[in-house]
Amino acid sequence: MRDIATLLEALPYIREFHGKTIVIKYGGAAMTDPALKEEFARDVVLLKYVGMNPIVVHGGGPEITRYMERLGMPVEFVGGLRVSDAATVEVAKMVLVGKQNKDIVLLINRHGQPAVGLCGDDGLLFRVRKQLGPGDRDIGFVGEIESVRVDVLNHIAEDYIPVIASVGADAEGNSYNVNADAAAGAVARALRAHKVVFLTDVAGWLRDPDDPDSLVSEASADEVRAALDGVAGGMRPKLEACLDAVDGGVGAAQIVDGRVPHSLLLELFTDRGIGTRIRA
Numbered sequence: 001m002r003d004i005a006t007l008l009e010a011l012p013y014i015r016e017f018h019g020k021t022i023v024i025k026y027g028g029a030a031m032t033d034p035a036l037k038e039e040f041a042r043d044v045v046l047l048k049y050v051g052m053n054p055i056v057v058h059g060g061g062p063e064i065t066r067y068m069e070r071l072g073m074p075v076e077f078v079g080g081l082r083v084s085d086a087a088t089v090e091v092a093k094m095v096l097v098g099k100q101n102k103d104i105v106l107l108i109n110r111h112g113q114p115a116v117g118l119c120g121d122d123g124l125l126f127r128v129r130k131q132l133g134p135g136d137r138d139i140g141f142v143g144e145i146e147s148v149r150v151d152v153l154n155h156i157a158e159d160y161i162p163v164i165a166s167v168g169a170d171a172e173g174n175s176y177n178v179n180a181d182a183a184a185g186a187v188a189r190a191l192r193a194h195k196v197v198f199l200t201d202v203a204g205w206l207r208d209p210d211d212p213d214s215l216v217s218e219a220s221a222d223e224v225r226a227a228l229d230g231v232a233g234g235m236r237p238k239l240e241a242c243l244d245a246v247d248g249g250v251g252a253a254q255i256v257d258g259r260v261p262h263s264l265l266l267e268l269f270t271d272r273g274i275g276t277r278i279r280a
Helices: 002-017 034-049 061-070 086-110 150-157 180-191 221-230 235-247 263-269
Strands: 021-026 053-058 115-119 126-133 137-148 161-165 167-169 175-177 195-200 218-220 252-257 276-279
Touching: 002 263, 021 034, 021 180, 034 053, 034 086, 034 161, 034 263, 053 086, 053 150, 053 180, 061 086, 086 115, 086 137, 086 161, 086 167, 086 175, 115 150, 137 175, 137 180, 150 161, 150 180, 180 195, 180 235, 195 235, 195 263, 218 221, 221 235, 221 276, 235 252, 235 276, 252 263
Parallel strands: 021 053, 021 195, 053 161, 115 161, 126 167, 195 252, 218 276
Antiparallel strands: 126 137, 167 175, 252 276
16 A cells, blocks of 8 residues: 555656656766666656656766876865866766766666767767856866757657766867766756756755754755855755756756665655755
């Protein structure tokens, strides 16, 4: 009976989301834990089977850091963004495009739906410009997305699950490392997606990062904007990406704990949901 109740609870959400685009930012433990990786792939395949259009945008920060450390390269972050010289971007492209993107595609393929791997260079998907860090600090080849070629994604998403690595180039052909949270927000905004979901390694947005009981279950965009100056580390780019998405017409942005098995389905298909929901 419990399983039947779960299915009945999910039914109105499946009906609501049928034919809708859901952008998923994939990262954190869900990308590194073998069991969570398998569950994520199954969950994304399920979304496609029930008539939704999932689009996966992924980062790979911990893996990039590991490779940089093995190569003796300095690792530095400012405001949650990786300081990136030309050599750092080369490593990021190698890890994100050459390895992790293909690993995700293979996993999704194996669980029953064909996926196609992309990065910002493919089909001129992302056009980027140089991004400055906090206080207008120069942080190297870190790019912010100026435009997204939605026709590329719409064409592929008709039959496949797009899996996008967060790198791109400017008009002169210079490569840039792009924050994956920002990339997911930009993709969701450009597509006017129904939802964008960010998988992370915390329960959601915590008012006090040291207090797990300070989870914000729901907030308006204005409430997030008012609190943003007091947010540091990796949560800041996530909240900024949420704002970019909902300000651009996305129905809602959600930050969920990717360490929880099937967190994506729990957020989308249950009454209670998990994590933090940000609305316009």
